[in-house]
Amino acid sequence: MNSQSEEDYLKALYHLEMDFDSVSTNSIADYLDMKPSSVTDMLKKLAEKKFINYQKYKGTSLTKKGKLIALTIIRKHRLWETFLVDKLGFGWDQVHIIAEQLEHIKSEELIENLDNFLGNPKYDPHGDPIPNKEGEIEKMNQKVLVELKALQKGIITGVKKGTASLLNYLDKEKVKLGDSIKVIEILEFDGTYIVEINKRKLTFSEKICQNLLLETND
Amino acid sequence: MNSQSEEDYLKALYHLEMDFDSVSTNSIADYLDMKPSSVTDMLKKLAEKKFINYQKYKGTSLTKKGKLIALTIIRKHRLWETFLVDKLGFGWDQVHIIAEQLEHIKSEELIENLDNFLGNPKYDPHGDPIPNKEGEIEKMNQKVLVELKALQKGIITGVKKGTASLLNYLDKEKVKLGDSIKVIEILEFDGTYIVEINKRKLTFSEKICQNLLLETND
DNA sequence: TTATTTTTTTAGACTAGTCTAAAAATTACA
DNA sequence: TGTAATTTTTAGACTAGTCTAAAAAAATAA
Numbered sequence A, B: 001m002n003s004q005s006e007e008d009y010l011k012a013l014y015h016l017e018m019d020f021d022s023v024s025t026n027s028i029a030d031y032l033d034m035k036p037s038s039v040t041d042m043l044k045k046l047a048e049k050k051f052i053n054y055q056k057y058k059g060t061s062l063t064k065k066g067k068l069i070a071l072t073i074i075r076k077h078r079l080w081e082t083f084l085v086d087k088l089g090f091g092w093d094q095v096h097i098i099a100e101q102l103e104h105i106k107s108e109e110l111i112e113n114l115d116n117f118l119g120n121p122k123y124d125p126h127g128d129p130i131p132n133k134e135g136e137i138e139k140m141n142q143k144v145l146v147e148l149k150a151l152q153k154g155i156i157t158g159v160k161k162g163t164a165s166l167l168n169y170l171d172k173e174k175v176k177l178g179d180s181i182k183v184i185e186i187l188e189f190d191g192t193y194i195v196e197i198n199k200r201k202l203t204f205s206e207k208i209c210q211n212l213l214l215e216t217n218d
Numbered sequence C: 001t002t003a004t005t006t007t008t009t010t011a012g013a014c015t016a017g018t019c020t021a022a023a024a025a026t027t028a029c030a
Numbered sequence D: 001t002g003t004a005a006t007t008t009t010t011a012g013a014c015t016a017g018t019c020t021a022a023a024a025a026a027a028t029a030a
Helices: A004-019 A025-032 A036-048 A064-086 A095-102 A108-117 A164-172 A206-211 B004-019 B025-032 B036-048 B064-086 B095-102 B108-117 B164-172 B206-211
Strands: A052-054 A060-062 A142-144 A153-159 A180-186 A193-197 A200-204 A212-215 B052-054 B060-062 B142-144 B153-159 B180-186 B193-197 B200-204 B212-215
Touching: A004 A025, A004 A036, A004 A060, A004 A064, A025 A036, A036 A052, A060 A064, A064 A095, A064 A108, A142 A206, A153 A164, A164 A206, A193 A206, A206 A212, B004 B025, B004 B036, B004 B060, B004 B064, B025 B036, B036 B052, B060 B064, B064 B095, B064 B108, B142 B206, B153 B164, B164 B206, B193 B206, B206 B212
Parallel strands: none
Antiparallel strands: A052 A060, A142 A212, A153 A180, A153 A212, A180 A193, A193 A200, B052 B060, B142 B212, B153 B180, B153 B212, B180 B193, B193 B200
């Protein structure tokens, strides 16, 4: 059984590997708000357990084993977030801190039952994909709306970081994460998009299109 | 903020105070499966924080402050158990271990939302009363069925420890915790009880009557 | 290429929570 | 009541996870 702290490190490693290719001791320390010396200690421990590939002074990366653990934590995190929003009525921006605690609860059965109770959701309230119990996560073919041409389709999965207000706007327009979107027309003049969501035509400014994240199937 | 360990001790103290009047170091150690020396250490710490009244070599007891914390942990424990059984379909006998973890999640809002989501239940799946958010718990006027005389009434709240099979039997007979029960007749010959539950007459052996817990209103 | 800066690791210390072994206090009983 | 048994506490050690300060390695730049 892994400690909460170990799980936090593995999860951090996973997220950092997404964004940057090699993961440095300092970047982990920044991410987790710890001192680099503490990180070094933990890296040794995780390497011992074969969760990471680690060589002094070189960066580090998750092994298959480590990645699987990271993904099961992320699965738990995202399922709990979904529960908090869908069932308990929390706002999508309030759930992260609570899910950080819930993700460490140890019970496979709990998570499988929760998954079923929620209707086996594919995306969490922020639009991030939920790994399945084998630790497989949809390789997001993530695009921004502005990359689509007329008549192309996608599924709305989220908004870029730091554009919380866009999510609020979508809420008001009754646009939900997971909704399909189809580009009807792009105005050449100012880049405005006319799109169809739930059989309703909507008009999105270029700025919105630059921040609205989609999943496509190409 | 109190540590998980502190919370476990306070909860143990609460339960032990229910059953026995004075709580000894050894009894806590037994209950928590720890060594008495570890308990002494923690008692000092809890006394420091004014959660317990503690004097070397004398027993210990919860202060008002300590009792309130114990009751909020118990509230969380019982609400989570209710969630696990009612919503996730766990059996009543599977949920304790999981709730032991969930009860330490720190978020008042989470618990209030959960309480509402569950419909503000008064009893958990084992029939134990759930404290309210002020830490008030129903003073159970707990009786065993065998204490009732003909025509007296009560509410079924649980079974005695170690009689899990009785709960299974009740399940099969479609008798649920929270159901009202009325004694129709007691056979002098062998102490068999004829009772009415949900407008159905049932016959309970003396052994059943000795293990079925009720709440009455006298 | 050498010197300087930055990054990473090591060494040693601290805290919380546990343990074992021994000492001290209390309780039981002959 | 005095001795033996039991209970409780103390003293000291250990682990996990963190920290600070200093040393070592790697990267950068003059």
